[in-house]
Amino acid sequence: MRLYQGDEVRDVSVYSDEGFALLAELWLKVTCERKVMYEPSWLGRPIIQYPDDIVMMQEVIWKVRPDLIVETGVAHGGSTVFYASMLELLGRGRVLSIDVEIREHNRVAIERHPLSKRIDLLECSSVDPIAVEHAAAAARLATTTLVVLDSKHSCDHVLQELSLYGPLVTPGSYIVAMDGAQARVWDIPRGKAEWRDDNPLRAIDTFLERNHADWEVDAQYTRMAVTSNPRGYLRRKDR
Ligand SMILES: C[S@@+](CC[C@H](N)C(=O)[O-])C[C@H]1O[C@@H](n2cnc3c(N)ncnc32)[C@H](O)[C@@H]1O
Numbered sequence: 001m002r003l004y005q006g007d008e009v010r011d012v013s014v015y016s017d018e019g020f021a022l023l024a025e026l027w028l029k030v031t032c033e034r035k036v037m038y039e040p041s042w043l044g045r046p047i048i049q050y051p052d053d054i055v056m057m058q059e060v061i062w063k064v065r066p067d068l069i070v071e072t073g074v075a076h077g078g079s080t081v082f083y084a085s086m087l088e089l090l091g092r093g094r095v096l097s098i099d100v101e102i103r104e105h106n107r108v109a110i111e112r113h114p115l116s117k118r119i120d121l122l123e124c125s126s127v128d129p130i131a132v133e134h135a136a137a138a139a140r141l142a143t144t145t146l147v148v149l150d151s152k153h154s155c156d157h158v159l160q161e162l163s164l165y166g167p168l169v170t171p172g173s174y175i176v177a178m179d180g181a182q183a184r185v186w187d188i189p190r191g192k193a194e195w196r197d198d199n200p201l202r203a204i205d206t207f208l209e210r211n212h213a214d215w216e217v218d219a220q221y222t223r224m225a226v227t228s229n230p231r232g233y234l235r236r237k238d239r
Contacts, residue, residue, distance in 0.1 A: 024225035025184060032185045037228065040078070043085055045109060047078025048150075052224035054082065057176070060221060060233065061086040061146065064173045067093035068142035070135045072126035072161060073150035073178075074099035077110040083148070084115040096138050098122045098131045099151065126151045127160045139168040149200075150178040158203035162234075166211070169236045174218070177204050181228045204231050213237075 001012050001019055012019045031037070037050050047054065061069070061083065067090075069083045080097040087093035095118055102123045110116060120138075124131040126149075139145045147165045149158060158177055169175050177200050186195035208215060214237055221233040 020225065027226050028181055029185050029188045031226070032181070033188045033190055042078045042082040043113070043115070045078040045081045045113065046076040047082055048075055049079060050226060050228055052226055053178075053228055056221045056224065056227070056229075056233075057082070057148075058086060060174055060176070061090075064144060064146055065090055066142070066144045066146040066173060068138055068145045069093070069095045069148065070138070070145065070165060070168065071095060071097045071148045071150065072099070072131075072165075073152075074102055074106070074110075074121065076106050077113070079148070079150065080110060080119055080121075081113055081115055084113075084118040087118050088115055093142075094118050094120060094138070096120045096122065096135055098124055098126050098135070100125045127157065127164060132164045135165060135168055142170075144170045144173055146173045147175040148178065149175065153179045153182050153200050155198050155200070155202040155206075158200040159206055162203060162207040166207070166215070166234075166236070171236050171238045173236055175215075175234050175236070176229065177232045177234065178229050180204060180230045180232050184230070201231060204234065208234070 001014050003010050003012055014023060037048055040047050040051060071080060071083060074080055074097045080095055083095045102121055110119060122131060122134055145168050147169050149161045166175055180201035182195045183199040183201040185191050186193060215234050216237060217231050218233045218235045222230055
């Protein structure tokens with residue numbers, strides 16, 4: 001593979017670590033342009049995720065074995081049903097899913113789904129104190145809480161969510177801040193210039209700077225390389 005950077009031209013082997021990282025980034029840009037992450041469904045509901053990220057979330061949930069998953073960003077309910085299906089396999093637990101707008105047809109489909117018995121939906125902004133209090137009340141009743149942030153992907157919003165929902169996560173469990181890859185796809189044809197600086201990755205870095213005593217990035221969940229969530233799997237350290 002030949003790289004042109006300014007006046008510099010150099011060859012990089014696609015079999016080297018650098019070549020692998022570059023190809024993964026290229027694949028992310030091309031698939032994001034084609035909205036490939038809108039293709040999958042989970043048990044009948046559309047899920048807006050890359051397949052690799054779905055497998056990684058399965059690993060996190062199976063390892064942590066939460067009895068509460070708080071999710072921000074429901075959309076069509078595919079991720080909600082996915083988390084509920086994992087809890088069903090674990091034999092316990094509930095998903096609390098919060099979205100500022102749950103469209104009627106999506107709500108009906110989620111409520112009619114066989115796994116709806118494990119799902120609570122809340123229509124509210126994730127940073128509204130009502131949503132946070134709802135989640136905190138559920139966390140008080142739970143043994144192990146895991147949080148997934150997949151709502152509005154601006155830096156300010158994700159930083160607020162990390163600060164509000166981070167304290168609900170039990171030590172050893174995770175808060176997963178999704179779509180940091182927005183920072184890497186601002187320059188694709190359907191990208192937006194503002195994504196370069198306004199993205200979840202910045203929120204993650206600021207949150208970690210402020211809270212490094214309690215939180216760390218767990219890089220094993222981004223090892224598949226093509227991920228929407230670089231640096232997004234944040235583990236609350238054990239005390
Ligand atoms: C990327 S989609 C969620 C995808 C879903 N988690 C999945 O994997 O299929 C983002 C969702 O966030 C919601 N959203 C946007 N701003 C929000 C906010 N302030 N609070 C809660 N949800 C919000 C949108 O309505 C949209 O449904």
